[in-house]
Amino acid sequence: MSTRVPLSDGFINGEVSFWYRSSGVPAPRQRLDGPLSADVVIVGAGYTGLWTAYYLKKSAPGLRVVVLEQEFAGFGASGRNGGWLTGDLAGSHELYARSHGTEAAIALQREMFASVDEVIAVCAKEGIDADVVKGGVLTVARNTAQASRLRAHVDEARAWGFGPGDLQLLSAAESQERLRVAGTVQGSWSPHCARIQPAKLALGLAEAVRALGVEIYEGTPVLSIEPKRAVTPYGVVSGDFIIRATEGFTSRLQGLRRQWLPMNSSMIVTEPLPDSFWETVGWQGAELLGDMAHYYMYAQRTADGRIAFGGRGRPYLYGSRVDARGHTHDWTVEALWQLLVDFFPAASSSKVAHAWSGVLGVPRDWCSTVHVDRDTGLGWAGGYTGHGVTTTNLAGRTLRDLVLGEQTALTALPWVGRKVRAWExxxxxxxxxxxxxxxxxxxxxxxxxxxxxxxxxxxxxxxxxx
CATH class of the missing domain: 1.10.287 (Helix Hairpins)
Structure with missing residues (x-):
């Protein structure tokens, strides 16, 4: 590691993510020990799979729902992300409107806003302590070109259903009243975002799902998905519906290497920062923080007073490979540290406590999809392009309606059944x-x-x- 990056004595690179630091990385629980059958088989115990199981069992308690997971619940992006429970759309308003009309795209956006509050409500109902604070999201522009893009973004958002209460343009002074980022020339703020602790949400949701009677088999890789069958080394699991919820790890499945590109994103987290730092920068509302750079960053103030700061590392590994346990490259840690102290010079006296990476799923048109084919029983949701914390909840509720054969406002949304060509x-x-x-x-x-x-x-x- 470069001497330009100050590391804490207990620095860790990888080990899934910092979010498991306090609880420890879970060991896989019960493994599948033979063939079985179910009504619904879900492949992947991340947010998508867990939300789908949760809503299915809530709506139809008599269903036998089985979840198959290669590692442990929350191993992938669900336990490694930046903790942004955001109402931002996982896709392009324009592309959704092109196929289904402007009103349909606006309806999808409004459902995203509502999904932020739905996740918060379920956490309260199920007793999931995920360090949730709905402080909104602050986006900063740090040069004239970025400010121009930010103003255009706010203007464009009005066409997609954002009212003044959904997104506000801020002056430099107004931005710094919330959070003093060095070099800020303009900003925007939206209330539709909450901070979460990703692993706490994943682990808590897994326990809520188990309490409903869902069977989760961990340490059970799925080798291939076929109509009404999921093939594992320990037996075939058959079901009326097989739901693929594998997001950035989809490329590992037979025949799906080019379906969604596994895009890499990396994070670092500081040691806990002193009160004097927070007095200097503000950040009292626990807002999420992003910027208008093309090579963008994302950050949160954690519940224990650290900065978790993320961005692109090595964005893509040849052949759609994915890293196993979150290790990130030294030069990525250095780049993130340099950017962090550029944003917050007062943090330069701190040290990096943990670094990690994860993958997110990116479709060829950068628009997420949800689908169930009732003839083959095959279904999926994903391609969240980095906005999956909230979108997975909407996906889970939509998959529930599609599996149960119900025609609802959710099943009419423009991302349902969307067809996207494979990557080159x-x-x-x-x-x-x-x-x-x-x-x-x-x-x-x-x-x-x-x-x-x-x-x-x-x-x-x-x-x-x-």
Missing amino acids: PEPLRWLGVHSMYRLYRTADARERSMRRTSVLARFADLITGH
């Missing part, structure tokens, strides 16, 4: 992603002295359709 074969996939992010990094550097968005960033958007 290698090496085009690797070249495209790495070219895109190299261009974004260069564009961010150039925009420090520009008034408009760099043409390089616009070219990067064209490469991948982002």
Whole structure:
């Protein structure tokens, strides 16, 4: 590790994520020990799988619901994310409107807003202590080009159902009343976001699901998914419905390597910061923090007074490979630390306590989908492009309605049944992603002295359709 990154004595790289630091990384519980059958079989015990199981058993207690998980519940992105329970759409309003109309896209956005409150309500009802604080999200622009994009974003949001109470444009002074980020020239704030502790939500939801009678088999990898069958090394699990809830790990399944690209994201967390730091920067409302850079960051103030700070590391591994247990590269830790102290110079006297990485699922058109084929029994949800903490809840409720054969407002949303073409074969996939992010990094550097968005960033958007 570079000497430019101050590390705490107990620094850890990987071990899934910092979010398991207090509880310890769970060991897999009961493993499947032979073939069985169920009404609904869910592959993956992350948020998508757990929410789907939760709502199915709440609505139809007599269903036998089985969840199969290769590691333990919350091992993937559900236990590694930045803790943003956000109402941001996991996809493009414009693309959803293109296929279903503007009103349908607006309806999807309003459901995303409602889903933030739904997750908070379930946590309260089920006694899940996930460090939830609904402090909203502050987005900062730190140069003229970023400020121009931020104003355009707020203007565009009005067309997609954001009223003044849903998204506010802030001056530099108004932004710094909430949180003093160095170099802020403009900001925006939305109330539709809450801080969570990701692992606490995943573990608490898993316990709530078990209490409802759902069977979760951990340490049970699924080798392939077929109509009405999930094949594991320990036996075939058959069911009327087989729901794939594997998000960034989907590429590991037979025949699905190009379905969703596993995009890498990395985080660091500081040691607990002293009261003098918080007096300097503010952040009393526990707002989530993002920026308008192309190579963007995301952060939260944790419940124990740290900064958890994330961004892109090595964005994609050749052949859609994924890391196993969250280890991240030294240069990524250094890049995140340098950006963190650029945002908060007063944090330079702190140290990094933990670093980790995870993967999120990215469809070719960057729009999430949910689907159930009642003839084959195959269903799925995912491709959340980094906005999965909230979107998984909406997916779980939608999958419930689709499995139960109910026609509801949720099943009419424009992401239901959406068809997306596969990603290109290698090496085009690797070249495209790495070219895109190299261009974004260069564009961010150039925009420090520009008034408009760099043409390089616009070219990067064209490469991948982002």
